[in-house]
C-alpha cells in the first residue's frame with residue numbers, strides 16, 4: 276500500500292500533492308502503513324481514503340481495491356454510507372471515539388454484496404489548527420468468528436433437537452463441587468423443581484436404596500485418578516409419588532495433566548421397557564430351560580442304557596452308530612441347556628461355589644484332552660508345571676472348557692493354541708492364546724455381556740453368546756479378573772486371574 280500511495284496521482288484530489296501534506300497526515304499514514312492491524316483513514320472535508328496492507332484482504336479480490344485509495348468515502352461506500360456517515364460525523368463533531376463489536380456491515384466485494392461482520396472504532400485525528408483533520412478507523416473483520424459462533428449455535432440446536440427426539444436426559448457434573456446440571460427431562464425424572472445445581476446427594480436420594488451404593492461407586496470409579504473415565508450403569512430411580520423408572524447412565528470424565536477430573540458429563544436413557552422385555556425374556560428362558568431339563572435328563576439316561584445294550588446284545592452295526600450319534604447330539608444339547616440354566620442361576624444370585632484344593636495345571640491339561648479328542652489342535656503349555664489353588668473345580672473347568680472351546684471354534688485354520696499358567700504370591704493367572712480370526716477392538720468391551728456375539732447375524736459359528744458371560748461371573752465370584760486382548764486376523768488372548776486362596780469366597 277505504501278508503494279500505491281507513493282505512485283498515486285494526488286494532485287487530482289482535494290488533498291493535493293504529498294509535498295503539501297501536513298505532518299499530522301504523514302505521521303498517521305506512517306503509523307498505519309507500519310501496522311499489521313487493519314486500518315482505514317478518511318482525511319480532509321472530502322474524506323479521502325487511505326488504508327494499509329492489513330485492511331487490504333477485507334476489500335475482497337474483485338471489488339473496491341485499488342479504486343478505494345484516494346477515493347471520496349461517499350463514492351466508495353454507497354451501500355453502507357447511511358450507516359457510517361452519521362458515525363463519522365459524530366466522531367468529527369464531538370471528538371468521542373465510536374466502538375462497534377461484531378456489527379453486520381455488508382460490503383460489495385468479490386462481485387457481490389457480502390455479509391461481513393466488523394469490530395471497529397472510529398477516532399478523530401487532529402490536524403494543524405484550522406485544518407479539518409480526519410477519522411481513523413481501526414477495525415478487524417470478525418466474519419469468520421461470527422460464522423463459527425453461529426455454526427456452534429446451530430450444532431448445539433441440532434444436538435438439543437436430537438436429545439429431545441431421542442427422549443434423553445443430559446447431565447454435566449462438576450467434579451470439584453460434586454454438583455451437576457441437567458436438562459428438563461432429567462430434572463423431571465429425578466423429581467427436581469427449580470433450575471439450580473443438583474447435589475449428588477439429591478440424585479442418590481432419588482435412586483432406590485438397593486442401587487445407591489453401586490451408583491455412588493460407579494461415579495467414584497469414573498472420577499478416580501488413572502481411570503479411563505468411562506461411566507455406564509443401569510439403576511432405578513423413584514419420584515415422590517413412588518413411580519419407578521429404570522435408567523441407563525452413560526458418560527465420560529475428562530482429566531487434566533495432573534490426572535484430576537475437571538469435567539464429567541453424559542446422558543441418561545429410560546430403559547424401563549427394554550429391561551422389562553429383557554426380564555420377560557429371562558423369565559421365559561428360565562421356565563423353558565427348567566421344563567426341558569427333566570425330559571432331557573431322562574432321555575440321557577435312556578440313551579446311555581441303549582448304548583450299553585447295543586454293546587451287550589446282538590444288534591446291527593447301524594444301530595450302534597445311530598445310538599452314538601444320538602448320544603453326541605444329546606451331549607451338545609445338555610451343554611446348551613446347562614448354559615441357559617447357569618444364566619438363570621447367576622441372575623437369581625444362586626451361583627454357589629464349592630471350594631476345594633486342586634492342581635490348576637492338571638485341570639487344564641485334562642480339559643484339553645477331553646476337548647481335543649482327535650488331537651488335531653496343537654496345545655502348547657507354558658509357565659508353571661503345577662499350581663495348587665483353592666477354587667471351585669467344576670466351575671473353573673467350565674471356564675477353561677469355554678475359553679479353549681472358543682479358541683478352537685474361532686481358529687478354524689490355525690491349529691496352535693498357547694496356554695500359559697503363571698502365579699505370584701497371591702494370584703494365579705491363566706491365558707489362552709489362539710491365532711484365529713480375532714476380534715474388532717470396538718467389540719471388546721461387550722464380549723462378556725449376556726447373549727453378546729460379535730457376528731450376531733452370521734451363521735459361520737454356532738453359539739448362544741453366553742459362555743463368556745458365565746465365565747466372567749464365575750471368575751468374579753472367585754474375586755478374580757477376566758479380560759481379553761485381540762486383533763482382527765491375528766488371534767485373541769483371553770486371560771483370567773484368581774486368588775490362590777481367598778477364604779472369603781467359600
Ligand code: ADP
Pocket residue numbers: 677681682685709711712713714722727728729730737738739740741742743744766767
Ligand atoms: P458363543 O457361544 O457365541 O461362542 P461366547 O460368550 O463364548 O459365546 O463368546 C461371545 C462372542 O465372543 C462370540 O460370539 C465370538 O464372537 C467372540 N469370541 C469369543 N472367543 C473368541 C475367540 N477366541 N476368537 C474370536 N472371537 C471370540
